[in-house]
Amino acid sequence: MSVPKLEQLSKSVVQGPSLATGAIPKVDWTELPVEFKSGNYAYPAKKDKVEYLNSQKGLYFPNAREWSPEDDDWKFPENWKEIIIKGLAERLNKFRSLKIFMDCCVRCGACADKCHFFLGTGDPRNMPVMRAELLRSIYRNDFTLAGKVLGKMAGGRELTVGVLKEWFMYSYQCTECRRCSVFCPYGIDTAEITMMMRELLHLVGVGINWILEPVSNSNRTGNHMGLQPHTFKDNVDFLADDIENLTGIRITPTFNRKGAEVLFITPSADVFAEPGLYTAMGYLLLFEHIGIDYTWSTYASEGGNFGLFTNNESMKKLNAKMYAEARRLGVKFIIGGECGHMWRVLHQYMDTMNGPADFLEVPKSPMTGTVFSNAASTKMVHISEFTADLIKHGKLSIDKSRNSHVKATFHDSCNPARAMGLLDEPRYILDHVVDWVEMPENTIRERTFCCGSGTGLNTDEIMELRMRSGLPRANAVKYVEDRHGVNTLACVCAIDRATLTSLMGYWNPNVTVCGISELVGNSLVMDGETRGELEEGLRTMVF
């Protein structure tokens, strides 16, 4: 029997250019159409959600309709081209950063191999420079003299339906994690380019349901899942019941209490889904331990802000809700829980959109007297900053051995790390509450790899995409698992807690995921506790 030659094997098995990783393209990337198929795109937003959002004050989501990425005809409005060009012109005027980012890239390629989507797929259009080029080529064509005269030769290309489809494909294969920006010598924030592509697509009625439904829920009831006040309260009370079973300590959290010193806001996932629930139990124990005068809110019941993943108007409106509630309750300042993108909105946009929050006071820890001057304008302090300060001043009674079942490593969640510089506080806490090791240095701190599912890409229909974009992170976790026996991946982001759980389930099934505050809660020695041996800390099942 003759054995087929290697070339024949390639030819017979690998056929034609495939979208993400398949074969070598036979035409220039600008002429290669994107192909949508099950598993490589997130489901379009439901028509009624888009209509609802468009009917709301301050929001603009026109051209609601039924459509499918797999159809040739996306049913764009007739004047789609005019809408996009006009939208781009408006944004170039409004956002100076966008204009600079469009002009100053010299295509040096420093960002090219830094993106987790590129590293997991090998698709050149996932190089940040190329992803930006999808928009930049239109900008050159229609907004620069060189492009108008020279067209293609000046890197311009005509806006077509195919270009919009490309934008949809690749602006939803970017988690706005901003790792590429760290390496850009000009500091181009590619996340903002992705944001603009998404904004422009919303103008022609193109968005995904996993983002727009939470935005609409948040606008209506205050949180992503649409939990109503009584349900939100019941869930937190349920966690207090669990804490009582585990430790004998009865905690009675308050809700919407006027005159409390502090308003506490955290992602709603912390009160309704594992493993965030254990992080929320950690918050409850910590606040009880120090006796702080604080309240939860059933209206500002969401730290997350999926508006950031749609357009600036939605982001502004959802962010404003937290401050409206702080004003209504008359608190002095806000403590924010372990959320990722909430902190990006806070540190990079809040002040311009809704600030300064002059009706609040600069956060000052009632326990230690420390003034958090870094939050002088936003008046919102991160739970890890707050906790690290408590530990530093010896205000917590900690028994590290209560985490002896844990060998942790720390995943720097993209937004706290790169958008607010929260690098050392979580590490300081970990040093005091658990045995832990770092992952390799080019995968941590400001160079951290994304979970692969941020910016509203944490939906199940694109699980394969999420698994390949999360590969660089999982690969680094595997290294410390193999080398140091790490069994827990700690992080400070609710999306991370949910999506890293799936990522670990696929790549490193022996590693569980937790929040930093869960490890703090595990280790706290509470006054009057009647705690037995909790072999798995707050996760121990007690009957």
Next chain:
Amino acid sequence: MTLEEALRNNRYKIVDRWVAYTLTTYEASSFFLKEKDAFANPIGATVRDALKKLFALLMQDAESEQLKEPLSRMMHLRSVQDFSPAQAVAPLNAVKHITREVLAADKETAPLTAELYDFEFRVDLAMLAAFDLYVACREKIYQLRIDEIKSGKHTLTDGGCPSQALKNIAGTKG
């Protein structure tokens, strides 16, 4: 020279070509081939490490259990990337052709190609095992999807809320 010696002497050359062939199935193959840092290039590093281990095992008629680890790493990678099932496993088969070509190219080892039947049969068995692992990875993906759907969304309505369920059990419906 025995076949075993020939394979051992040529193992670096064969594995290098096998890795290169596998990585050319990715559009950005030149980067995956060039970058040596395992954390800056997880696909390249995983493929290189897994194929190196696999070849060492194929040379020595290893137990099929032993093949699982490197094969599983390859399949974890390729089953979530944009390949058809055949495309996902095809590069494993390439080692047969590469080995044959490498041995045939040298006068001294050329006659040994007639003895490759057992080696190639082991590759065939590894291919079959890889299909099983490919499917296991796909099933894992669907299981993860189900797990995500199950976790949390039940709290959307009061009826499915855990605290409500507990109250119902306790007979204090409220």
